[in-house]
Amino acid sequence: MNISVIVPLKNEEESLPELAAWIERVMDTHRFTYEVWMVDDGSTDDSWNVILQLAAQNPNIKGIKFQRNYGKSAALNEGFNAAQGDVVITMDADLQDSPDEIPELYRMIVEDGYDLVSGWKKKRYDNALTKNLPSKLYNYTTTRMSGVKLHDMNCGLKAYRKKVIKSIEVYGEMHRYIPVIAKWNGFRKIGEKVVEHRPRKYGVSKFGLERFINGFLDLATIMFIGKFGKRPMHLFGALGVLSFFVGFVIAAYLAIAKILFDKVNMTDRPLFYLGLLCMIIGSQLFLTGFIGELVTRNAPERNAYLVEERMDLTNETVNYKSKVH
Missing domain, CATH: 1.10.287 (Helix Hairpins)
Structure with a gap:
């Protein structure tokens, strides 16, 4: 199997059909063999029923449903455990990540030999005060502390070689630092690609201000575990x-x-x-x-x-x- 796409989600019933159709169109155009793992992180809307309907229409779509909300890291970790593709792509379910980026991300892993490629949303449509500026500070701090030079460490759109995701474990809020975890596990070839950032079409953001405090504490944990x-x-x-x-x-x-x-x-x-x-x-x-x-x-x-x-x-x-x- 060429590609596994992992989509962690919570309360995204409106965007899922459009996202699934978009992924299918890209995969069919490039003749990829693929699977899509949609991980429902304790949604309170009709997201799971939508996933079941999509899976009935397309056997490449599979689902995992949490009994309650555990967080994005837990959803990604379950997706990593289930994925069978040679290249694993992660993307958010809110349509702000474009599936059109998948072929080039796949090529960078397979042909250029990267272990991990992280998206860089160079032009963003988020609120500059509440998201853009804190994000720049967070990326600068993480780069200085870890030595992993990425402009957008927390971008949800990433590509991995299979052995990377089978060698790491993420929990808490550590999905923000997967490139750092990968580096500590010996995967040194980490690349970056400028990707399109689309305005949110449905729903609202699921992340609050507490992510900055939790993110810093998780970074300290990773740095300690990695070294000592x-x-x-x-x-x-x-x-x-x-x-x-x-x-x-x-x-x-x-x-x-x-x-x-x-x-x-x-x-x-x-x-x-x-x-x-x-x-x-x-x-x-x-x-x-x-x-x-x-x-x-x-x-x-x-x-x-x-x-x-x-x-x-x-x-x-x-x-x-x-x-x-």
């Missing part, structure tokens, strides 16, 4: 030792001052409590790192790695993706 997920002591232990050392130096200074100048009362000085606090925090951080190491070393996936190539017994190179335990 298998070695927490390297972070907490180092911070703990540094903090304890600062506290120890302060305590040593006050002790020497007490010995040399007997009139100095150590406990009357704020510096004493600062040193004590540093040593306590240092000890707690070190123990946190130690406990983290115990948890990590007893985790069932502690030695799970993505293997791209391995020499078999006849010294022939075998290309595959697997986990080594």
Whole structure:
């Protein structure tokens, strides 16, 4: 199968028939074999019945229905698990992403060799104050922290090589950082394509201001897991030792001052409590790192790695993706 299209959605009953017809037209024109996974993220309108009707008309359309709203990341993750295409395309259901971009995104994966291609909505029709400016700040911050240079990290229109989506897991609000997650999993060839951004035709946006707070916290989580997920002591232990050392130096200074100048009362000085606090925090951080190491070393996936190539017994190179335990 050439392409799997994953469409996460919530309350998009009006746009689904038009989107399905548009995708079908593009696929038939370019003679792609394909499947479309529409993931209903707890819609309260008639979206699921529309999906059932579309699936009855076109066997390439398939659906997944959540019992309640879990979020876009959960919907994408379920779609990733179900997808069978060699190239996986994700797009929003609100018709702001154009299916006409699919052939070129497919070509960039298959012919240009990209692992992931992210859309860049260079010209947007969103509100400049509530979406465009925060989006630019978010993209700048993410690029600086992660090193993944994309103009539109959160664009819903993306293309993936199959092994990418089978190697990652997204939850919370982490769909915004899939390129960062892919990079941490060793997929370095990440590209970008300018895509058309269309005005919303039906319904309203499903995202509020809380996405900025949640997005920042998820970015911090990804950065921590990517760097220290298998070695927490390297972070907490180092911070703990540094903090304890600062506290120890302060305590040593006050002790020497007490010995040399007997009139100095150590406990009357704020510096004493600062040193004590540093040593306590240092000890707690070190123990946190130690406990983290115990948890990590007893985790069932502690030695799970993505293997791209391995020499078999006849010294022939075998290309595959697997986990080594």
